[in-house]
Amino acid sequence: MVKQLLHKPTLTIGFLIFPGFPMSCLTSMIEPLRAANEIADCIAFDWKIISETGGRIASSAKVVFDTDAALCDVAQIDYLFLLSSPTSDFVNRKTSEAQLRRLMRHGAAVGGVSGGVFPLARSGLLEGHAVSVHWCYAAAFAQEFPQMDMRDDVIVFDHPRYSVAGAAASFDLMLSFVETQLGADTATEVACWFQHPVVRGRGVRQKTPTFHRDSTADMLPEPVAKAVAILGRHLAEPIAVEAVACAVGVSPRQLERQFKKATGQSPSLYYRMLRMKAARQLVLFSREPMARIASAIGYETLPPLMRHYRQEFGVSPAEDRATINRFRVENNRPLPSA
Known part of the structure; x- marks a missing residue:
């Protein structure tokens, strides 16, 4: 028989989901809470899945909740x-944003x-x-x-605001909640249940790809890592x-040689990839006209x-934007979904 937690009140956590939300993030947050309740044999956590208007909501994977x-x-x-x-936003921004403030x-x-x-910032x-x-x-x-003060940490807690970059970081944040509520031993056991190898906290930087299958940005040699940061x-x-x-x-020749060995790309091609990926974010996730997107990533024409x-x-x-807009209309599916 699961018992009520004696020393601390049950924490109630709400997950406000929008059409096309990343399902992996939701499950990565609920599952460690569920496991913690089972391990501790108490109701340390309760959770609710919420939407703006109620009813059923489809995730980016087309699974309906x-x-x-x-x-x-x-x-x-x-x-x-x-x-x-x-691209998500409230249907009735005035009413829904007022409710967020009321809850706070x-x-x-x-x-x-x-x-x-994004919708939190728009509010x-x-x-x-x-963030x-x-x-x-x-x-x-x-x-x-x-x-906005944008950070590349996986978790940022700026009281009383949380922001989390992706599913793995969502799991990490919930582990920190478990540790606070039930202690480090329970949090470790939860992590082991899911074979979650490293419990990351605040101050950990995101891993980003280097376009080379054997490395991420935090694995680069120091000169290359510094060059990548400057280019970014x-x-x-x-x-x-x-x-x-x-x-x-x-020297430019040394940088060229080290960069190609570490990333599989020359610095100039890597730089162009960075700019194209930034351009694609603006194409897919903004309504900016192409002329402004070009200017935003340093193209004069x-x-x-x-x-x-x-x-x-x-x-x-234009073709990329038309495709993603068709997916949004037909399937509520954003690309990519992290």
């Missing part, structure tokens, strides 16, 4: 996490998971707070919210490879951007 409540019917909750695609006045902490930081509730943004949405987020900071204002090499403290985009993705930006 029956929600427990509409947002307007939620009266008391300890935490509320928004899970969505970057009654003590609820709010958070955004993966693309869920104004992230103003003045640091974790998944790397695959970073360019789109920076374009829409240029004044100069998407809107192009920088020459020679200037990057000088800043890193190596459209033709070279259009040519490089097609070389990278096999379609034009």
